[in-house]
Amino acid sequence: MNASSGSENFVVFDRVQKSYDGETLVVKDLNLSIGQGEFLTMLGPSGSGKTTCLMMLAGFETATHGEILLDGQPINNIPPHKRGIGMVFQNYALFPHMTVAENLAFPLQVRKIGKSDQEAKVKRALDMVQMGDFGGRRPAQLSGGQQQRIALARALVFEPELVLMDEPLGALDKQLREHMQFEITNLAHQLGITTVYVTHDQTEALTMSDRVAVFDDGRIQQLAPPDQLYEAPENSFVAQFIGENNTLMGTVKEMSDDAAVVQLDDGEVIDAVPVNVKKVGDRTLISIRPERVEIDKNRLHPEAHTIKAEVLEFIYMGDIYRTRLRVAGNDNFVIKTRNAPDQRRMTPGEQIEIGWRPQDCRALDA
């Protein structure tokens, strides 16, 4: 390993731009450092540029401008097969004319590794994904989950330091997906490899990653650990993209460094944390997470702000209740309450009072 490159900067995107047609930029001025052993997820809606970034890193697309460094070395002019990056594709891309063992041996063969070494490595990789008995099968004889494991094993068998995964769980059903999420993160941390994971599924991103880069419109909107991303979104796109979110529109009336007073459009005045509002008089979008809204007055924080609401809909979802309310003119204000023995079930038409702590109420750009 190159000693001069810090482990904080194992992969670096330096002012990278990408355009396919010469008219619009798919990736705009991307700057990103990925530390060694980190599990970083690129999350975003389709067309946000996340897959393009991954493909540039893998070498299948070239950056129009800027530089990508791997372990301190610029790799813009290195062809994909010399980059030594493991990759798991969306539809696995297991070679259908080879058996599972042959698929796994392929990267070792092209590296001219000895026959006995090959077998040992293939066996170890198969055991690693608990597929030891499947070496002789063809990919078509495996289930989706099994193919997924083989694809993972193939990307890891030549012991790359960096593994890229392009929506690898997209084709699996929900239960299997959750199981594989767990396995992939475990494996990545166990082996200490750096992982760049692309997905449009926010649950996946939150549960698996060390850090998440939220992409939209060719830019990283926020790069943060999952909990920060969820609880402290930096702009309205991230707030709305990650998790469920209630929004109220208003205008900033007063503002200091850590507090703002916002007048909602129906005249109600509330306190909020200013995140990216600049000055008094700005339009703002207030974001409150559904589970941070309290309906039981006794459990409300003393500083909490309360507001009147009308129940429009009550949905029983098993572990939680989901209630849709009309708050300050917004018909889509949703709250979630835990299904506890003493929890109240509300009926549509009921007038209630709800409240939240001012620090859970974030004033974002409108």
Added chain:
Amino acid sequence: MTDNTAQTPSGPVLAADGRPLKASLNRALRAQKIRALLLIAPLLIFILITFIAPIADMLFRSVENQIVRDTLPRTVVALDTWTNTDEAPGEDVYAALYYDIFEAAEFRNHSRVGSRLNYELTGVSSMFRRAGRGVGRFDTDIYTDQFTALDPAWAEYETWTGLMDDDAIRAALPETSDAFDTWIHITIDANDDVPAEEDIEDFVFTALYRDLSNTGYSGSNALLSTAADAVAGFESVSLRDQFADMDEDWLDPTVMETIKVYSPSYTPGYFLTAIDMQLTADGVSAQPEDRRIYVTLFERTLFMSMVIMGSCVLLGYPIAFLLANLPTRVSNLLLILVLLPFWTSLLVRTSAWKVLLQQQGVINDVLVWIGLVADDNRLQLINNQTGTIIAMTHILLPFMILPLYSVMQTIPPTYVRAAKSLGATNWTAFWRVYFPQSVPGIGAGCILVFILSIGYYITPELVGGRTGTFISNRIAYHISSSLNWGLAAALGSILLAVVLLLYWAYDKLVGIDNVKLG
């Protein structure tokens, strides 16, 4: 058991009404099957009548040989006893031949059997044609004259019918009664005359003379007894000599041997000819060297089809690869260029190649102009194998490109990307990952091109000259020019068998499941 759809330990699964489930299912599906059959019935009948049946008939002709036995029945029987094939057979065979040819000539069948035997022995055709005219002028009229001189009643039709009504006399005079029946048959069916009004032909008297002089007569008929006593003093004529007078070759044992060898109703003769062998009285032997052409032709056909197939793969693979990997808009345009030849008449395309390839043609002119070829040493590009291979590769190329293209289109580009990400160079990724997945397309294209080219006719006919023609051209020649349909059928059957054999071998080697047309 309350649930009778369940499997009973002793018997088959039963449906709710107690019948076996399989039978119920079959009954339920039968209506569907009948409807499906009715839908394809018109096409099926059309194909059966216009395609399958004629082909079956043609294939049958490759072994069918009833004409010799039907036309020369007596000769065939007489030749059974002829074993010393070094010298010509005796008088009996020539007598039988005399009756047969006389009858055949009246029905105008003699030249047909002559043509048939001419396939096996050149010259027989003209012998039979001349014999057809000659048998009527044989000197056998002396028998007629001598019998009528003995007793004028012999000239009367009623005398004969009286004799022939008697079964004992018929048994005593087998050759005569057969000849008389034949004469009646000829008179009524061939000449449309009334036997009672006609003179009895010489060959009937010849038969009578032969019967009486060979076995005599011991019956009670006075007329016959008198005749039997008199024949010893009759002047006789040798039919063998009569045939020899007409054509010396009738005494050639090989002529008679050919008739004998080709007398069975079914013969392997055509097939043997088709593989440069021949059937003789001593069994199967090779054709003389100067008459061996078919094995060479088969080999040439197979070899050239392979070369054409190979050049189609070499030329078509890169094009199909390009087509499959270009954006749809561009690839559609290119695909039209590939398909363009399909919309042009085959004849036009082949003629275009004639213009391009001939010695004073475009290609030679260009080569001379740029100085690659001397003007007095222009390349021979047409009327030989080169011409056939060039023209047919061009004509059959779309049949290679299209299956290749449609298979390549289904290979996702991620496979090659995956291979590269795993460390494979461009070439390794292509050769180890892309190419194996395109093999089904190559297989389909190869089968198509090979089978099409092995039976191709027009192009080799037009640009093949003498050395670039295929077996199909020979088949066409036998169908339309030499009219030896039996040989044509045998050649066709062998061609069919070779194709099926190759198909089978291909299935064993590659597996027909691996062939994909899209």
